[in-house]
Amino acid sequence: MRGLGDLEAAVMDRLWAWEQPATVREVLDDLRRDRDLAYTTVMTVLDNLHRKGWLTRELDGRAYRYRPVASRQEYSAELMRQALDSSGDNTSTLLHFVGEMTTDEVDAVRRALRSLQRRARRESQQP
Amino acid sequence: MTLAIALFGYAALVATLAPRALAGAWRLRSPRLTMTLWHASAASVLVSLVLAAATCVTSPGLIQTCIAALVGDTGATGVLTVAIGLLAPVLLLARLTMVAIAGARRRRADRRRHLELLSVLGRHDSNLGVLVVSSTSAAAYCVPGTDKVVLTSGALHRLEPAELRAALAHERAHLAGRHHLLVAWAGILANAFPGVPVFRDLLPATANLVELLADDRAVRRSGRAELVGAIAAFTDGVALSAGLAATGGQVSVRVERLLDPAPPLPLTARLSGAGVAATLVALPGLLAVLLAAVAAGLAACPLLLR
Numbered sequence: 001m002r003g004l005g006d007l008e009a010a011v012m013d014r015l016w017a018w019e020q021p022a023t024v025r026e027v028l029d030d031l032r033r034d035r036d037l038a039y040t041t042v043m044t045v046l047d048n049l050h051r052k053g054w055l056t057r058e059l060d061g062r063a064y065r066y067r068p069v070a071s072r073q074e075y076s077a078e079l080m081r082q083a084l085d086s087s088g089d090n091t092s093t094l095l096h097f098v099g100e101m102t103t104d105e106v107d108a109v110r111r112a113l114r115s116l117q118r119r120a121r122r123e124s125q126q127p
Numbered sequence: 128m129t130l131a132i133a134l135f136g137y138a139a140l141v142a143t144l145a146p147r148a149l150a151g152a153w154r155l156r157s158p159r160l161t162m163t164l165w166h167a168s169a170a171s172v173l174v175s176l177v178l179a180a181a182t183c184v185t186s187p188g189l190i191q192t193c194i195a196a197l198v199g200d201t202g203a204t205g206v207l208t209v210a211i212g213l214l215a216p217v218l219l220l221a222r223l224t225m226v227a228i229a230g231a232r233r234r235r236a237d238r239r240r241h242l243e244l245l246s247v248l249g250r251h252d253s254n255l256g257v258l259v260v261s262s263t264s265a266a267a268y269c270v271p272g273t274d275k276v277v278l279t280s281g282a283l284h285r286l287e288p289a290e291l292r293a294a295l296a297h298e299r300a301h302l303a304g305r306h307h308l309l310v311a312w313a314g315i316l317a318n319a320f321p322g323v324p325v326f327r328d329l330l331p332a333t334a335n336l337v338e339l340l341a342d343d344r345a346v347r348r349s350g351r352a353e354l355v356g357a358i359a360a361f362t363d364g365v366a367l368s369a370g371l372a373a374t375g376g377q378v379s380v381r382v383e384r385l386l387d388p389a390p391p392l393p394l395t396a397r398l399s400g401a402g403v404a405a406t407l408v409a410l411p412g413l414l415a416v417l418l419a420a421v422a423a424g425l426a427a428c429p430l431l432l433r
């Protein structure tokens with residue numbers, strides 16, 4: 001684990017898995033099974049996630065209970081939408097290995113690969 | 128005034144001819160040279176247009192005559208001419224700046240949001256030095272301005288180790304070559320002046336050429352067959368574009384080029400290409416100086432003859 005970024009991921013993982021609001025203390029107790037952490041560290045992480053809009057919180061007695069704003073699937077869908085969009089105005093936002101393809105193109109690329117494999121086999125048979 | 132007309136004419140010529148001249152099959156043999164020529168052509172047109180408008184200020188003859196013919200010769204025509212001559216380049220550069228700022232702001236916001244999503248959903252793979260996000264789709268990309276290369280678990284699952292090296296080499300070539308800056312600049316010109324062919328076509332041309340540059344580097348780092356294998360491994364997991372997308376056909380061009388590599392252009396061709404690029408950039412300025420000198424010479428003639 002490296003820094004607060006990874007801790008944020010670990011906290012979100014737990015809150016998504018629990019499917020119910022949790023306090024700083026509850027998150028801390030669970031995280032402490034893997035590593036040594038201070039109460040204030042976990043409080044900072046939850047506070048950051050709340051500020052960034054990942055968590056909502058409600059006062060329950062004297063402590064806040066934190067809950068994810070959206071499910072992991074919804075965030076994943078948003079991430080993948082951005083990740084797979086290599087068209088138009090997004091050409092330079094992220095640079096891809098393989099951009100969008102048409103179905104014709106998919107066929108052409110597969111044919112090309114098969115011809116390459118045939119060529120490689122012929123070459124290996126004729127030493 | 129001759130100067131302004133000559134510069135406008137030159138700009139129009141380069142703006143329409145360059146896209147055709149740069150579409151030949153030889154572009155695949157030397158993507159770096161083709162990229163240089165594209166950007167030199169675009170720069171040449173841009174500089175010519177600014178210079179042409181600026182020369183209206185220094186020699187307002189024709190515009191002045193036009194205005195005089197339209198509204199009658201009043202004392203204000205001279206002022207009006209200078210105003211137009213001053214305004215045109217200012218508007219041109221203002222449009223460019225506005226589009227540039229809007230684009231940069233949008234990209235920065237998009238990347239920041241993407242990095243935020245990655246920070247929670249991505250898992251750092253320290254062996255590969257990449258971020259892995261879990262998805263059945265196949266995607267590999269880099270986030271420009273950072274050193275982050277991202278792979279989906281679906282992509283990781285589809286690639287053999289050697290193919291994975293090739294795909295990562297391609298992505299790292301994008302980052303090392305700072306390809307996003309070239310694409311972003313092309314996007315500014317294309318969005319600011321979509322009516323000018325050389326600007327409009329600069330964006331798809333640049334986007335395609337950076338892929339060829341990254342492929343060439345990946346081939347040197349890992350191997351031709353590995354790179355083709357990696358591209359082919361993605362065919363059942365990439366986003367399918369509906370109909371003919373702007374980028375349509377590009378991946379098959381890459382694969383064909385990798386399977387049947389034409390030899391790079393000979394040195395003489397590359398040198399003359401570089402010469403053309405240098406001329407394109409220098410010509411508008413030279414043209415301006417030359418014509419100004421001729422005009423000054425002509426103006427001095429009567430004095431000399433007297």
Ligand SMILES: [Zn+2]
Binds near residue numbers: 095096097337338341
């Ligand atoms: Zn690429």
